[in-house]
Amino acid sequence: MEQLEFFDVPSPCTGVCEVNNRGYCKGCFRSRDERFNWLTFTSAQRREVIRLCQDRKRRVLTAARKKQLELELEQQTTPPQDTLPL
Secondary structure (H helix, E strand, O other): OOOOOOOOOOOOOOOOOOEOOOOOEOOOOOOHHHHHOHHHOOHHHHHHHHHHHHHHHHHHHHHHHHHHHHHHHHHHHOOOOOOOOO
16 A cells, blocks of 8 residues: 655755865765756655665764774873973
8 A cells, every 4th residue: 555645755954065175065965966957856756865864864973983083092092292301
C-alpha cells in the first residue's frame, strides 16, 4: 500500500548560502544541481536529496569532532612553550 502525499517536501535551505570546498552549501549541504533543480524535483527526489544532505552533514560533523579531539590530544601531550630554560 502506497502512502498518500498530503504535504509538499519543504526546502532544507537555512539561509546560509555559501559553498564549501567540495561544492556543497554550508547551510543545507545540497549540491549546486540539487539547489537549482529543487523546484522541478518530485517529492520522492526531494526526500532523497534531504537524505543525502543529512549524510553529508553527519560526515562533516564527524570530521570536525575528530579534528577537535586530535587538537585536544596534541595540546595535552605538548609541553607549554612559554617557559624559558635556565
